[in-house]
Each structure stands twice: as structure tokens, then as C-alpha cells.
Amino acid sequence: MSDHPVVVVGAGPTGLAAAAHLVQRGEHVLVLEAGDRAGASVSQWNHVRLFSRWDELIDPAAEKLLTATGWVRPQTGTCPTGADWVDLYLAPLAEALGDRVRFGARVVGVARRGRDRVVDAGRQTEPLTVHVHSESGEERIAARAVIDASGTWNSPNPLGGDGLPAKGEKAARISYRTPDLAAQRDRYAGKRIAVAGSGHSALTALVALAEPELGATIVWLLRRGSVGTTFGGGEADQLPARGALGLKAQKAVDAGRVEIVTGFRTAAVEREDDGRLTLESFDGRKVGGLDEVVALTGFRPDLSWLSEVRLDLDPVLQAPTGLAPLIDPNVHSCGTVYPHGESELRHPEPGVYLVGMKSYGRAPTFLALTGYEQVRSVVARIAGDHEAAGRVELVLPETGVCGGAGVFDAPAGECSGLVG
Numbered sequence: 001m002s003d004h005p006v007v008v009v010g011a012g013p014t015g016l017a018a019a020a021h022l023v024q025r026g027e028h029v030l031v032l033e034a035g036d037r038a039g040a041s042v043s044q045w046n047h048v049r050l051f052s053r054w055d056e057l058i059d060p061a062a063e064k065l066l067t068a069t070g071w072v073r074p075q076t077g078t079c080p081t082g083a084d085w086v087d088l089y090l091a092p093l094a095e096a097l098g099d100r101v102r103f104g105a106r107v108v109g110v111a112r113r114g115r116d117r118v119v120d121a122g123r124q125t126e127p128l129t130v131h132v133h134s135e136s137g138e139e140r141i142a143a144r145a146v147i148d149a150s151g152t153w154n155s156p157n158p159l160g161g162d163g164l165p166a167k168g169e170k171a172a173r174i175s176y177r178t179p180d181l182a183a184q185r186d187r188y189a190g191k192r193i194a195v196a197g198s199g200h201s202a203l204t205a206l207v208a209l210a211e212p213e214l215g216a217t218i219v220w221l222l223r224r225g226s227v228g229t230t231f232g233g234g235e236a237d238q239l240p241a242r243g244a245l246g247l248k249a250q251k252a253v254d255a256g257r258v259e260i261v262t263g264f265r266t267a268a269v270e271r272e273d274d275g276r277l278t279l280e281s282f283d284g285r286k287v288g289g290l291d292e293v294v295a296l297t298g299f300r301p302d303l304s305w306l307s308e309v310r311l312d313l314d315p316v317l318q319a320p321t322g323l324a325p326l327i328d329p330n331v332h333s334c335g336t337v338y339p340h341g342e343s344e345l346r347h348p349e350p351g352v353y354l355v356g357m358k359s360y361g362r363a364p365t366f367l368a369l370t371g372y373e374q375v376r377s378v379v380a381r382i383a384g385d386h387e388a389a390g391r392v393e394l395v396l397p398e399t400g401v402c403g404g405a406g407v408f409d410a411p412a413g414e415c416s417g418l419v420g
């Protein structure tokens with residue numbers, strides 16, 4: 001069994017970091033990536049500037065591997081765009097990992113060899129089997145352990161306030177991505193646009209769309225009952241660019257360029273005679289005359305292909321049960337992240353871990369640094385180094401809005417999705 005590789009699902013920042021840690025510990029690793037490049041999901045938000053600086057976006061084990069190839073760390077104090085993160089870090093890292101990374105390989109299932117989830121016998125002794133679809137067809141790969149770093153980017157939350165698509169939502173033209181104004185200016189210029197959501201992606205969209213030269217009219221739809229801490233910690237945020245984003249969004253609102261509608265939970269999307277959209281809330285309010293709707297209401301994990309392994313997930317967040325209390329937005333005011341490792345990420349299924357953005361389930365404000373610390377600890381455990389697995393080697397930046405109460409100032413559960 002120990003001859004089998006540790007399979008890492010996804011060549012995003014967390015998956016590639018996991019691979020670097022595995023290489024550093026002399027483990028046999030295979031990274032399976034559905035896309036055609038490293039950072040395939042990050043590439044889809046190329047245009048967005050991160051609020052983290054370079055030194056918060058590079059994993060230490062990955063840096064060691066890269067340095068040996070002659071790679072030079074980008075300017076530490078600056079915040080890259082998604083495109084920079086891919087071009088200057090993730091792509092070279094995948095290259096340094098060589099044929100340990102396979103592109104165009106989509107994982108469609110993970111199981112214990114020859115056993116469905118009901119069978120107890122053999123769970124400690126049999127390897128895992130990873131089911132893969134690629135251009136060359138179906139494949140089964142035996143694995144010693146599986147580290148699922150497949151992210152949540154491909155499963156955005158719907159606009160519907162009850163977590164399911166609103167009536168008419170599927171047929172309507174709704175964007176679930178932060179607008180790229182360099183490529184889509186005509187689509188948004190001079191239009192009346194609803195932006196739904198209260199996380200960093202929604203703030204990024206507001207700031208971009210409220211730029212006076214665009215001449216757009218913005219309606220900001222919040223599910224929560226008041227704006228509250230939505231703008232974040234401002235100058236108190238330990239990530240200055242994240243604080244500045246909230247301040248810029250607040251400035252756009254204060255300048256009257258954004259109309260705010262609170263407590264709005266979309267129940268239906270209707271098409272008007274002129275082709276514009278009207279949104280109706282569960283309490284019967286309507287926001288109409290919309291040319292565009294941008295829904296940035298968070299993400300959720302795709303757990304469908306993990307149905308045959310035994311996971312221990314929190315029923316609310318769909319995050320590992322040990323991690324959920326540390327990141328639950330109903331409890332924590334702010335999305336400040338608490339360092340954690342293998343013990344919080346462990347499942348009843350031996351050798352299976354959810355890490356990175358996916359480990360957060362539906363919780364907001366995942367940081368790359370968190371993922372790097374997770375995989376350092378998980379890989380240490382896989383390699384049998386229990387002392388290193390149990391150590392916490394990270395202090396994470398606080399958002400500056402921690403006050404103890406839940407982030408949702410509406411009653412518990414009346415929340416909007418937030419995104420990283």
C-alpha cells in the first residue's frame with residue numbers, strides 16, 4: 001500500500017503546496033488537475049487584484065522547490081492579480097513538480113478499493129481508488145492517501161435566498177463572476193446592475209462597477225438586515241489591501257453611486273417585456289428594470305464524488321466537523337481565521353483530507369496562508385511525523401472587525417454568502 005502515491009486533487013495554490021510538502025518529505029505524489037494548466041480556477045479571475053501581498057501567497061515548501069530551479073520571488077510588498085499569481089508562481093511551481101502533475105485529469109470518484117462506504121472490513125488496509133476521466137478515457141489509480149484540494153470555484157451559490165435557484169433564475173442571464181471591465185465594458189457601461197452578496201468579491205464588483213466613467217446605476221442587494229460590518233475593518237484590518245477594499249466600497253456608497261437594499265432574499269427572477277429583469281424577494285418586494293444581475297453569494301463544496309468515503313462534515317457549513325466551530329460565520333464576527341491542522345481536518349476514512357478553499361465548505365474568508373498551513377500539517381501526518389502535524393506554525397491576519405457576535409446581524413441563519 002505504501003508504494004501507492006498520495007493523490008492530490010487540484011493544481012491550485014493549495015494542491016501544489018501539498019505536492020511541494022510531499023516532495024520535501026520524500027513521498028510519492030501525483031497531482032490530478034481537471035484543467036489544462038496550473039491554477040485553472042485562479043485563471044478565471046485573472047483580472048482581480050488580490051488583497052494579500054506576495055509574501056502571504058507563497059508556500060514555504062514550494063518556495064524551496066522553486067528556488068532550486070533559479071526562480072526569483074516576486075516583489076514582496078505588492079499585491080498580485082490572479083494572472084500574476086498563476087504566471088509568476090503557480091505555473092513555475094507546476095513545472096518544477098514535473099510529471100508529478102497531470103493536466104486534463106478530472107477526478108470523478110474516490111472509494112476504498114472494492115468496498116463501498118458501508119463495509120467496515122479493509123478500511124485500514126486496502127488502498128483508496130481514485131476514479132479519473134481524461135482524454136484517454138476512464139482510469140483507476142490506487143492511492144495511499146487522497147488530499148482533495150479541488151476548491152469550490154466551480155460551484156457558486158445561486159441567487160435564490162433559500163440556497164436553491166430562485167424561480168426563473170436558471171433561464172435568466174445572471175453572472176456569478178466578478179465583472180472583468182477590461183473585457184466586458186460594453187456589457188456593463190451605462191446599465192442598471194444589481195449586485196447581490198456581501199463578501200470581498202461583491203465589494204470588488206461594487207468598487208469596479210461604481211466607477212463614475214462607467215455611468216452604471218448600481219443596486220446592492222444584501223440578504224442581511226443592515227450593512228453592519230460588511231465593509232470590514234478598514235484601517236484596523238491586518239491585511240491593508242483588504243481593509244482598503246471595504247473603505248473604497250463605503251466611499252462609493254457614501255458618494256450616492258450605489259443604492260442599498262437590505263433584507264432582500266431573492267425568491268424569483270422575472271423577465272420584463274423589454275428583456276430587462278425584475279427580482280422579487282420572499283417578502284414580496286421587487287427590484288426591477290435591471291439590465292444585468294451579478295450574483296456573488298459565495299461558494300459551496302462539490303461533495304458528489306466523495307459519496308463512497310466516510311467524511312465527518314458539519315451539517316451547517318459542510319466543512320470538517322473539527323474545523324467548523326473555528327470558522328462559523330454565525331459565531332465569529334469577522335472571518336478572522338484560526339490556525340488549525342491535521343487533527344481538525346481528519347475524517348473517519350483513513351487517509352482522506354479536504355484542504356484549501358474546499359475545507360471551508362460554505363464558510364467565507366478562506367486565505368491561501370491557511371491552506372498552506374493545513375497541507376504542511378496533513379502531509380507531516382501522512383509522512384508519520386506526528387509532532388510536526390500537531391504543531392501550529394502560523395499566525396493569521398485579523399480582519400479588524402472582531403467583536404464576538406456573529407457576522408450575520410440578522411437572526412442566526414439569516415445570512416448572505418461571503419466569498420474570499
Ligand SMILES: Cc1cc2nc3c(=O)[nH]c(=O)nc-3n(C[C@H](O)[C@H](O)[C@H](O)COP(=O)(O)OP(=O)(O)OC[C@H]3O[C@@H](n4cnc5c(N)ncnc54)[C@H](O)[C@@H]3O)c2cc1C
Nearest residue numbers: 010012013014034050051052107150151356357367368420
Ligand atoms: C476572486 C478571489 C480573490 C481572492 N483573493 C484572495 C486573497 O487576496 N488572499 C488570499 O489569501 N486568498 C484569496 N482568495 C481565496 C483563496 O486563496 C483562493 O480561492 C485560492 O485559489 C484557493 O486555492 P485552492 O487551491 O484551495 O482552490 P482553487 O484555486 O479553486 O484550485 C482548485 C483546483 O482544483 C481543480 N479541480 C476542481 N475539481 C477538480 C476535479 N474533480 N478533479 C481534478 N481537478 C479539479 C480546479 O481546476 C483548480 O485548478 C480569493 C478567492 C477569490 C475567488
